[in-house]
């Protein structure tokens with residue numbers, strides 16, 4: 001079910017539980033500010049999620065309230081993961097759903113990293 005993308009932050013969301021080690025993930029990388037792991041229901045040959053370690057509901061929340069070191073550390077983690085997975089030669093896609101219109105389901109900011117195949121049109125058209 002889609003969420004609003006606005007607070008308050010729910011510490012019982014699934015990514016908060018992953019960060020606390022309460023449920024497992026297939027971890028790829030972490031630094032001081034970010035954790036990257038495989039999406040549980042991949043929609044491309046490579047489908048990775050990168051999440052900040054801080055409690056941000058959405059990109060709106062992260063971009064408005066995270067500190068500069070967090071933003072830099074998170075952004076560098078995304079780039080590092082893409083490069084380390086060998087996605088730069090053929091290209092990749094980053095996507096962040098914010099709120100109901102985008103279909104955001106998990107109320108902890110995350111970036112989807114897709115790659116490993118031609119990814120088709122940017123938006124679904126019905």
Ligand code: AMP
Pocket residue numbers: 014025038039040041042049096097103104105106107
């Ligand atoms: P979004 O719709 O942008 O909020 O995306 C949420 C993503 O989280 C979906 O692609 C789900 O497949 C993924 N997801 C949900 N639970 C887990 C989990 N326990 N481990 C890894 N990925 C998950």
